[in-house]
Amino acid sequence: MSTPGGPMQPSHGPYLPTTAGLGGMPTKGLDVPITSVFLVLFVLGAVTHMTILQINLRRGHKFIMSGLLFGFCMARIMTCTMRLVWSTYLTNISVAIAAQIFVAAGVLILFIVNLIFTQRIIRATHPHLGWAKTFSWAFKIYYACIIGLLIALITCTVDSFYTLNKSSRRADRDVQLLGSTFFAVAAFLPIPLVLGSIIIPKKTRVEKFGSGRFRTKIYVLLFSSFILSLGAFFRAGTAYVPRPRNDPAWYDSKACFYLFNFTIEIIVVALYAVIRVDKRFHVPDKSHGPGDYSRTAPAQEAGEQEPEMEKRSSLADRVLSEEQVFDDDEETQVGSPAERQTDVEVGLTKPEPTQ
Structure with a gap:
């Protein structure tokens, strides 16, 4: 940042800088x-x-x-x-x-x-x-x-x-x-x-x-x-x-x-x-020690069904998943299986090959 001072300064602050700043003075044309x-x-x-x-x-x-x-x-x-x-x-x-x-x-x-x-x-x-x-x-x-x-x-x-x-x-x-x-x-x-x-x-x-x-x-x-x-x-x-x-x-x-x-x-x-x-980079809530990052959510541990709202695929979920950017390896797929299946149904991704 510029440091003020030097000759021809106003009688009171703020004073003009004497050193050049990154980008200089802005101009309307550029x-x-x-x-x-x-x-x-x-x-x-x-x-x-x-x-x-x-x-x-x-x-x-x-x-x-x-x-x-x-x-x-x-x-x-x-x-x-x-x-x-x-x-x-x-x-x-x-x-x-x-x-x-x-x-x-x-x-x-x-x-x-x-x-x-x-x-x-x-x-x-x-x-x-x-x-x-x-x-x-x-x-x-x-x-x-x-x-x-x-x-x-x-x-x-x-x-x-x-x-x-x-x-x-x-x-x-x-x-x-x-x-x-x-x-x-x-x-x-x-x-x-x-x-x-x-x-x-x-x-x-x-x-x-x-x-x-x-x-x-x-x-x-x-x-x-x-x-x-x-x-x-x-x-x-x-x-x-x-x-x-x-x-x-x-x-x-x-x-x-x-x-x-x-x-x-x-x-x-x-x-x-x-x-x-x-x-x-999402981690489970209330992670406090070793093993917490890989633990399953309580609802999934109990075998509960996900709420219907969580199954819906939104526009945010369809923003260029990694399998579209890199490859079709299962480990690279982003999102839950329900979200990926919705992407297949709307034609955004290819269906997974059957073994």
Whole structure:
């Protein structure tokens, strides 16, 4: 984020920044159409994930991460809206501050979602480690640090626009650099943790959860973590080498801004909707220890028949199941047998071959 100060400043805050920010000042001719496209995409993402959340809740299938993905899309809708307003009122520094804060803060939701998925992978591969109180508390403390640093980052960013004191600006910049670095590590952390869970010898069989192949869960998580960490490290790297506002570097260009922010994020949002993470990463409610991920739901254990509402196939269940994307192996099929049979009846999938 930009650090204010320098000559020709207003008599009072907020003051103009002296360093170039990622993406620079928005323009009507270029930023408005591009930002409008991303605004529409994030609206579609919000509608999709909220639809999936509501359908699952009606079925008693609780998956809070769909709500977090909806919240992220809403944050990005606000980000795009603020950037559009900023392109119209270029001299309004308050709008510029809000736009920069939303750009930096919104993506943290995706980092937290990936960390939750990572924790579930570790608990499935190494349950005695993943369910240990020390390990669980480590994740909780890490989430608290993310939220705490976010609050500090917002506070220091706002303060940096309202002071010309060199000591205060230096302290604000130190916090901004710490925050951007910490967030980049948070984006990258799922990769070494998941790879470590694969490499470290297992004491028990993998406790599979959700639908689909376990390896596909790992591929999806590694891919999304990689591209998110790519964007996070790019933002952190540019923060360490600021350039004057009148002489921006190539990494301050609008192309880099949209590529390493909105483009990466909408890919993850779309991927998580198409690949149906709400089914792949779902675990039984009230899971508290080893063996809980693979336990059967109480209604199924008792031999009870599923409610009629749960048997109905909705549009959300027909969003490109993995057997359409990859192959027809039974282990890769997403959804319950009743839902897959409905897909066959409406012609969305091929019937299973008879043995």
